[in-house]
Amino acid sequence: MKAIVLEGINLPLTIKYVNKPKLKANEALVAIKAAALNRRDYWIQKGQYAGLKFPIILGSDGAGVVAEVGSESENEWIGKEVLINPSLMWGESEAAQSTAFHILGLPQDGTLAEYVRVPLDALHIMPSHLTFEEAAAIPLGGLTAWRALFSRAQLKAGERVLVAGVGGGVASFALQWALFAGAEVYVTSGKREKIRKALEMGAKAGVLYTDKNWMEKIQPEGGFDVIIDSAIGDGFANYIELAKPGGRIVFFGATASGNLPELNARKIFWKQLSILGSTMGSPSDFSNMLSFVNEHRVKPVIDSIFPLAHAEEAVRKMDRSEQFGKLVLRVD
Ligand SMILES: NC(=O)c1ccc[n+]([C@@H]2O[C@H](COP(=O)([O-])OP(=O)(O)OC[C@H]3O[C@@H](n4cnc5c(N)ncnc54)[C@H](OP(=O)(O)O)[C@@H]3O)[C@@H](O)[C@H]2O)c1
Incomplete structure (x- = not known):
């Protein structure tokens, strides 16, 4: 089969011909129709991801048609149009993933291929209003944004949200989920054009995070109930000012830097703020997200x-x- 095989750090993503994966019981082979990229694929290519192994077929997001199953009792899946939950072996706890947790596309070969081998419980029937390309865009980014907003920050209708770096894959889902959930959404971005697009989608206002005084330009009265960030850029410390008393600041990535800047500790406890880490999502996060999409x-x-x-x-x-x-x- 054709696959995008990464053979080492900083090597280009090129098509190779490799053997089709062999299945075990409780597994399915999905003929991928569309896949999608995540920043994770970029970090792996750059060699900046834990547990690197080469060669590896990248890709966590995919949608397609079930071509084979590991045992006859699972034949009802064959021919079904599915999207794949890449959050594998999450475990029993809603609070956090198990030690066996891993993400499709490293260490297990991923979706940038004609076929991918996945556990049966990672399969979900594709929403009927979506094309394969649309369905493939959702899993990793949609799930991460879902858990950050709803399971971690407990976002409610009518609350005010700031989505930082709205152009990002996960951030674009955070914008959509929050809007559909009835929140008032503000955004930041490095590019005016992306702010314009977010406004067209229903965001209330946006500012450039590259502007030295961006914080002064986005201070709705009372502040934000929830702030979503995946970059930890220079502006992160401003979130302590921008959050409402009782506000929740959630982050799940560090695209712009390696670590948190110095934060005003007194303001954090005085304002009763929660600073929350989040990662991917549980099977029930994924199912809840898909119900919401449907x-x-x-x-x-x-x-x-x-x-x-x-x-x-x-x-x-x-x-x-x-x-x-x-x-x-x-x-194709
Ligand atoms: N923990 C997890 O489970 C998990 C899951 C998914 C992603 N992540 C991490 O989260 C990050 C985003 O992932 P992604 O797939 O959404 O990546 P992406 O599509 O490449 O988005 C990255 C975005 O970050 C924004 N950004 C860059 N510098 C910024 C700054 N100084 N302040 C605010 N925003 C800034 C940019 O937004 P603009 O284009 O609007 O400027 C950019 O588009 C990555 O670091 C990724 O590894 C973690």
Whole structure:
């Protein structure tokens, strides 16, 4: 089968021909129709991800048709159109993942291929209002944004949310989920064009985080109930000022820096703030997210769709942070 195989750090993503995966019981082989990139794929290519192993077929997001199953009793899955939950072996606790937890696409071969082997419990029937490209855009980013907003920050309708770096894949889902949940959403971005797009989608206001005085320009009266960040840029310390008393600041990535800046500790305890880490999501987070997508007939924000063979071009676009929403790869 054709697959994007990464053979070492900083090597380009190129098509190779490899053997189709062999199945065990409780597994399925999905013929991938579309896959999508995440910042994770970029970090792995750069060698900046834990547990690197080469060669590896990248890709955590995918949608397609079930082609084979590991045992006959599971035959009802064959021919079903599915999307894949890449959050594998989460475990029993809603509070945090188990030690066996891993993400599809490292160490287990991922979705940037004609076929991927996944556990049966990672399969979900594709929402009928979505194309394969739209369905493939959702899993990792949608799940991460879902858990950060709802399971961790406990966002309620009518609350005010700030989504930082709205052009990012996860951030574009945070914007959508929060809007559909009835929140008032403000955004930051490094590019005016992306703020304009967020406003078109329903955001109330936006500022450039590259502007030295960005905080003064986005201070709605009373502040924010929830702030979502995945960059930990220079502006992170401002969130302590911008949050309402009792506010929740959630982060799940560090695109712009390695660590948290110095924070005003007294303000954190005086304002009763919660600073929450979040990672991916549990099986019930994934199911709840899909129910929400079905109920509101949400379509993800897709920046562009590339043929699988152009995966390197797509990851370079991500490197330049040019995208608004998801970079999708069509597999045909
Ligand atoms: N813990 C987890 O489970 C988990 C899951 C998914 C992702 N992540 C991490 O979360 C981060 C985002 O992932 P992604 O897939 O959404 O990546 P992405 O699509 O590449 O988005 C990255 C975005 O970060 C924004 N950004 C860059 N510098 C910023 C700054 N100084 N302040 C605010 N925003 C800034 C940019 O937004 P603009 O384009 O609007 O400027 C950029 O588009 C990555 O670090 C990723 O590894 C973690």
